[in-house]
Amino acid sequence: MRNSVYAALLIAASLAAGVAQAEVTSVKIGVLNDQSGVYAGLSGPGGVDAVKMAVEDFGGSIGSAKIEVVSADHQNKADVGSSIARQWFDQDHVDIIMDVPNSGVALAINDIAKEKNKIAIFSGPASSDLTGAKCSPSGIHWTYDTYALAKGTGSAITKSGGTTWFFLTADYAFGQALERDTAAVIEANGGKVLGEVRTPLASPDFSSFLLQAQGSGAKVIGLANAGGDTITSIKQAGEFGITAGGQKLAGLLVFISDIHALGLKAAQGLELTASFYWDLNDGTRAWSKRFFERNKTEPTMAQAGLYGATMHYLNAIKAVNTTDTAKVMAEMRKTPVNDFMTKNGSIREDGKLVRDMYLFEVKKPEESKGPWDYYKLVRQIPAEEVTRPLSESACPLVHKG
């Protein structure tokens, strides 16, 4: 009798020990973004490669578990993205979904990840609702958001005399969030919004919309759009003599891939807010050089963010020795983020990565030393200026004191 009790205790103890030391058996990262449409240039295949670089630098495995990376094209459609996400989580044992540019798709993925108790780290999308009303305990918004863009670019331009605005707004979750956040900043700084026009995503021709902006007489035309739409609007604004006529363009979300496609002649003088530029310091230059060798293009902030996010995630798994969502999230929140791009970043309870941002100005053609030498730093914006205070948060997870 006594022996059997001992035996039972022994088995129980060894089982408990076994649970405590549960080895990570597999890690599978799913990168979900636009691989071929208007937003493919700002992340796309390069974003997938940034994640792969992080996995390679990490060593490719955790213990005996190999780290796998899978990727898919959501085609900027929320339903396509959702069905891929469900397939990944339900059948393909994907542990985390990353990137998801296009806020419309990202908001859908955020809900699914929450429902499945899986982690989602957003690098590409912008809507500040991801950490606002639609926040999730397992969602992290990594690289930038509409609040930061509005605070950075919106307030800089309003304070320097751009007091009246007209918006060209991409007609979906992202554009609307960006317009809303920027309008709030403009009004807080004593400026005024004269009007806006909602443009369908990926319109080939912006001239009608630009003409309305021109007719409004606003000092600043705010481009609440991204990727291909931003490129088209800036190019055609030049063609229609809008910039020459004294109105200023404010690109509220501009990626370096857009500037490269536009050329400096069309883009010069543009002010923009970003969390990363390849030529900021030795650290960014060293990493970007490696990225360039693999992808033949300098990285965008969305791509650089993906590298850092992947590293942070893998380090957290290694530290807690499990892929359990709650434990990994707790570890990621506990550990400050420090890499070539992010200094002393921290993940808040609403899922926002609190980080500094930079205000850049696009160089004139004669100031540039060659391809990709595009930005000059206007100022580094401290995190507290560009992060929505928790007291203003609409996120139900935030306990207000």
Added chain:
Amino acid sequence: MLQILQHISAPALFGQLLLGLINGAFYAMLSLGLAVIFGLLNIINFAHGALYMTGAFGAWLLLEKLGIGYWPALIISPLIIGCFGMAMERLLLKRIYKLDHLYGLLLTFGVALIIEGVFRNIYGVSGEAYDATPDLFRGGVNLGFMYLPLYRGWVVVASLVICLGTWFAIERTKLGAYLRAATENPQLVQAFGINVPRMITLTYGFGAALAAMAGVMAAPILHVNPIMGSDIIIVVFAVVVIGGMGSILGAVISGFGLGIVEGLTKYLYPEASTTVIFVVMAIVLLVKPAGLFGKAS
């Protein structure tokens, strides 16, 4: 609605009408090629958008690789694409003339996907800037109600000339009469000693060249990118359906007309601007199934 009407001001309205006309110029040029190909070959050419994109890329490549400017490119690029079109007709389309329309549609759609895929693979999707607006058309004129970039003015004029020229060639010349006769009764025309297969090959080549020329003209305005063709092809198909499949004059008139309708919608209710053409298409199909200028069969 009342609120919308209150916002209308005459200068802004004229501006939008003119912009609509400019976009309509592209619709007209593209739907013209489609109508010619459908009218004479009975092929629903889904590769038209891809050929348009290839034309734009042709201009960009000529400039980047060989330093050849806009004017020569306006001739060379359509010539190359026209030859490509003829090869495609000889090698592929020729084999399916006896089959249902659907096969032609599927074949050309497949070709379009392949062409786009190849360009996407090589050049990515962000596109390339084609900065070779001829000096003659740099800058613009102030028309009082709007600032018109000279280049866009040129596009409208050139498009009108091309469209009317094509219409004239097909409806009013001897060659055009042969072509029309060949579609009615190829055996009989052949019996008169006219090489009908060669004529059909040349017609497809001409349609492809028209698409490429529209592409070259679009290059300085739009961003040259691999998906520019698939963006526009659906709209252009709607234009052809509204005008009446195979009707050349119908394609031209409805191309310009729908450009204007779209321009007005962009002004009055921008959210609907990408859908309005399809609403018009649905109405036309209900009221006049053969299209505005089509002949009911």
